[in-house]
Amino acid sequence: MSSIKSKPRSVGRLLRIALGVFLLGLFGYALLPGVVFSQYPVGRVNAELVTLRAPIEGQISFGDVRVGDRVQRGQTLATLRDPPERDVRLANLEAQNDSLGERIAGLRQQIAALEPFALRLAQQSRTFRDAVVNNLTAQIAEAEARLRQAEANARLLDAQLKRVAPLAAKNYASGAELDRRRAEADVAQAELAAQRQTLGRLRQERAAAEQGVYLSDSYNNAPYSEQRRDEVNLQRLTLETRLADLIAEQGQVQRQIEAERRRREQMGEAVIQSPVDGILWRQLESNDSTIGISAPLAQVADCSRIFFEVARDRRSDETLSLGDSVVVEFERNGQMARYNARMVGLRSDQDADRREFALAGGTGSDQIRWIFAVEFEEAAEACPIGRTGRLRHSNTLIDQIGRRLAG
Template structure:
């Protein structure tokens, strides 16, 4: 039996099979490096969402680091007090504007009551003045009619006196006396007619709202007071409009400030680190919380610069976490040279692949699974080393 085993091991065919197996295993192991450009100097990275204080306030009770949001959720960043800071200023501005609105509305209500009272007084004055002028016109017309009748009588008397004087029955003195009486009556009738026309002019003006009296008052006192109240009302209405606009603006700014005290984290994000402690006082603009966007994970890989033309943006790439057998599909998003500046402050992990001279940096974005498919306990695998393969054109 031992001789058979030794003969089998020493057989030429056995050695050929063993050699072929070793060559096949080596070929399988080196095949990816033949048909692909492979780099193991890469790590899973993702952008940070840095949340800052919108206004002065106190940091609220923040979620714990590593908490994952599989669906959109609200995060309260600040506890805003109504007594201090910008919120207090906005609330005070809104209260002040509301007080001005209330005062203006009370003033307008009082002005409307006063205007109604003056309108009644002016209406009563107009009616009384029209009635008085109508009576004056009637009296003047009666006086004119009486005067005209008397003038007719005086004219007849003067004619008889002149006839009797021509016949010698009346003296010239009597004629002169009759002529003087007739002239006086005619003048009185002219005066009565002028007075009647004056009353008619005054009455016509009164119907148009103009009351002829002295040289500077063409309207009753109530009407003049109503005009002054109208000007005051216009001023108060402008004040009311300005106060309403200020109140609306203050309320909107206050609502915006209170709204910005919270942030709605999108699905697929994770609490990376808190940059401020709960209960600490912060100023507007100071960072409070960093979230990592697991939906936008990527890797950066350094490749020789001679590969710059072979690597095409938008091309496919395969990514595997070190220690894992599962390959993930990726897509080349950008290519930059070794001299390009890189900003890492808003990245969750440090750039693991540092380019040397004559190397390029290739960014590979990973396809995002459904938010509920991420393993929150692994913090979306951010920072883990990875192997990246690019298909080589032969």
């Protein structure tokens, strides 16, 4: 009888113990999950972005790849060509060069047209000079003849004066005769001096005429042909100066054309290729837009560099250090898979690192984001950006005690 009563009592005690354990577990799971039970933080898969920039200035034309498409390393994503205004600049330089060429040809024609005119005027000047020199030579010959005649007449009258003077002193000749002879001798000497002056003047005029300078007032120091030749020479000198300026300007324009053509050959077109295997994540410029050099064009999510991000409380950021190895778990190819990962960074709104990720991770003021580089043993068939998973790293009180005992 007593054995029958003790059996239900032991069963009730076991039920009460089981119920107590269940309530204790439920209480620990609800209120103390980080102390007793293993808690695996939830995170998401992310990837580093690679920004493509324009190597030259130009007009961009994107290919058939659209945002979200998979791309391969070396695949052409866009093409940059010189903007249309570059073609206008080259066309303007070439038109300016043609215009300068026409002006240079016109000046050369004007200079060539002045040549025969200047030669004709020079010939007329030489003919006039020869005529003047010949005329003065004839006048000099006449003056020399008159000078010789004046010298002979002066000698004759001087001899007569010398014969009359003794006779007048002896009263064989009258005083009037002596005065007349003396006057005639003085006149002859004056005539002789005048002829010498005339001869000297004519010789000076001939010497000047041989040098192209005419002393007669009627010539104004130069004949009309000589004046016209000087005007033509001055006009030709002016045209030659303008021609030299235009040739120098044309040379400068031609150097600019050559430099522009070399620039177009070297940098007239650039092909933008994907530097990594990944996903075209963002297109930063519209098609057919004109952009400047180094302008960002697009961003590619690098699928070869997959990261796993976990938002954690700052108070727990000392449980892991940079370089620590962990295990992450997320879906891949339709099933959950585990991968080795290594902690490579910490991010927060206050102290974010410089790398740019495909998915922006917002964190609270008291949170920090752990970043783990996932190690794939083989190339990923798909780029799992945005998929959620778990960090296989428990930080319960039991785990902490175990790690301390192991340390």
